Amino acid sequence: MTDKTTAYQRLETQFHDICVLEDTIRILHWDQAAIMPPGGAVARAEQLSRLEVMRHEKLTASGLADDLAAVSAANLDAWQAANLREMRRIHDKAVAVPADLVAAHSRACSLCEVAWRQARQDDDFSAIVEPLGGLLDLTRAIGTARGEALDCSLYDALLRDYEPGASSSHIDPLFDDLAAFLPDFLDDVLTRQDAAGAPLSPEGPFPAEAQRALCRRMAETVGLDFDTARVDESAHPFSSGVPEDSRITVRYNEDDFGEALMAVLHESGHAMYERGRPEDWRYQPVGRARGMVLHESQSLLLEMQACRTPEFYHWATPALRDAFDGDGPAWTRDNLLRWATRVERGFIRVDADEVTYPAHVILRYRLEKAMLDGALALPDLPVAWNDGMKDLLGVVPPDDRLGCLQDIHWYAGAWGYFPTYTLGALAAAQLFQAATAADPEILLSIRHGDFDPLMRWLRQHVHGHGSCHPTDDLIRQTTGAPLAADAFKAHLRRRYLNG
């Protein structure tokens, strides 16, 4: 074998290639979800599957394992040591799963996602049971293999695909805390809201073209640069692409511009996190996104924390009036802010307000654990979904499109993903509290549509660290406390009960 420095350098070269492959996969995924004609589904599944296998082959090549074994962190600087830790984590996860399982899973994801689009359109859950069943079996096989290798449960192994180090044993008490807090809190908020009278809804129609222009303006205001980004449309808004080429999508509801407005702020938060990491670290594991909890914290910090404040509506009210020639009592700053922070029991997670959102996530968290461990059979999902909605939110969706067919995640293979939304919401509240306490300029600037002080703080304290620190460490260092529900609950009380 060669000396240790060389082994580390070889690892950097190998992981550079792996990162580039991941980037191509992201672009092809974006294309599939945003613009691909439906007939391309089988060929795209083939492409993505082969790329996943090539990535897997590179990660599991014997030379890479030898180099990982040969390098000692003692000979590396702190950044290199963090990079090596990430390399090992990614490698260990990959070697746990055989290549043919990776290929079969990737193909099943692509095909099930396409079948879901049709089933959702037709409101026909029965049509998706078979492809979803096949995908679930493969997901379980992957979770089992990884769980054995990483010495954790099947579910935790899946969770860690999205959030390294996460575990049910940490999530359960946080979610129990929220589940205990929210029902009474929701009652209080709705009572107070009813007493104050409903805000006026701005009257549409709001033409897609005007919404498109507004979304562009909003994205630019928070920091997106259209030389390095696109905003397109898809059934389910999402963020993909690469840091220099962000691909975010929204959907335009001509009766309610709020959907696209909040989606573009949310997805821009994701894109800014991608863009804000150090360029020099671009193609190394330590330079990649830490995980979905921090990622989601960045989208929610914009969408829910910064952009539903009185300060934001000070600037946004004239912008919204301009966009739609809005005039009259529905278009006052006070009414628009009340409209943007109205709370209601609804069916759709992506349209949910921040008070009811955790209930949607807790439902999915419970259901996916039950499906994975076999306690809930797939054909029974619609009934279990509706029962859960009744228990947690007091409403029952009239059909599966508004119920268990609404989200892409399970149908695209993302099991264990949902908890990161609510963990991200908690992190967003905790980070925004820390940011605004540290720099009063942040909120003052947002009053004038200037997000630079906020983005500067986020780059310094969050984006710029890449994957150097585990999420919990980063949050503790930055906010002085471990991730908890306190800041989130304080935020909700302040916004909805003391407002």
Add this chain to the structure above:
Amino acid sequence: MTDKTTAYQRLETQFHDICVLEDTIRILHWDQAAIMPPGGAVARAEQLSRLEVMRHEKLTASGLADDLAAVSAANLDAWQAANLREMRRIHDKAVAVPADLVAAHSRACSLCEVAWRQARQDDDFSAIVEPLGGLLDLTRAIGTARGEALDCSLYDALLRDYEPGASSSHIDPLFDDLAAFLPDFLDDVLTRQDAAGAPLSPEGPFPAEAQRALCRRMAETVGLDFDTARVDESAHPFSSGVPEDSRITVRYNEDDFGEALMAVLHESGHAMYERGRPEDWRYQPVGRARGMVLHESQSLLLEMQACRTPEFYHWATPALRDAFDGDGPAWTRDNLLRWATRVERGFIRVDADEVTYPAHVILRYRLEKAMLDGALALPDLPVAWNDGMKDLLGVVPPDDRLGCLQDIHWYAGAWGYFPTYTLGALAAAQLFQAATAADPEILLSIRHGDFDPLMRWLRQHVHGHGSCHPTDDLIRQTTGAPLAADAFKAHLRRRYLNG
């Protein structure tokens, strides 16, 4: 070693992967040219370069060479033997070029293409000299390496990247024949055209939205299915994607709908060729497109042969009137056909009529050979271009945007590509002559906008053969004669002098 059948099967598996990689490269190229934000250029160059290198690594792996050496065509059926011949051709081409040269060339192509977009917009040839010079050096290095391995000239080695088996020694007499025929013929056509009086130009503006709908209708009429295709916009119309997911682009000139109309017919011809090959052969070399001569013959057969006939305008005239609310003397069938077949000396290749087009190609053929062998220095290209235009067509472009910056090819690394346009035009004339002679139903059906008989004939005689036969053999089998200029010249005489 294992037995021969197994070696062949291993080869099929390997080449399947290679074909899938090529498909992903095609989608990423489409994205780059059609929709990518400019800031993504460097990252995309990195992605494409790594994918090219992975393709190259697979093609040059020692196991693959061993299997190619071990298999004997005697043990294979005719289809497998043709597939093996294609595998060997592709392999021999690849092993001639070292991987680092492939990577450097791919990166240089992506970056030079992006620089060209800016230089063209700014009409600043000097800005592109440096990136183009770097790309030319790498192109020359590749051509030299391949020429040595394949025992042909540097230029023929580049040509064969687009058309297997092509050589200057076949092209020169064909082009000399045309160069001798066309100048006098062009004079005769222009004299006759002047005597008849200019056709009336339909008066715009023609809104992009209406052109978009027309292009969709035209594409569907010739056989494209929008479940497996997209039509988008780009500066230079092109066709890419994969058979089940065609990606064609056009550009909308609001003063002249003819540009987009002819572009969509042209690019649809390419897409139909991709779509028309056997699905079972999809991921094997023998199932891929034969080469750019046949590819271009299929686009020109639609654009120039079938869709500038009186029969086509019988159906298309009311369609065009509908699209733009056209009315009056410019919108008669006779005038529209005369307008679609007007001939003039112009600057732009893609807008050229079929009479002057070969002159544009002959110019580029001569210039690229001169640049490759060093007889023409890059900074002298604009002057040489303008001199050549004067000699061949009698006009001099007023700026480089209308001159040597107009085409993407050289700037994207496609040296040796241009001759295939005119070879394709000759093949299109020869094939259309054979098709309409064999089945009179073809033209009768086009009168009613029914392209099924034509497409059936093309699938049977051209598309369905994939790469089973060399282009020359296929044309000889299908038309009874080797590829020559006779049918093309007869076609021009019939359309422009006996009309």
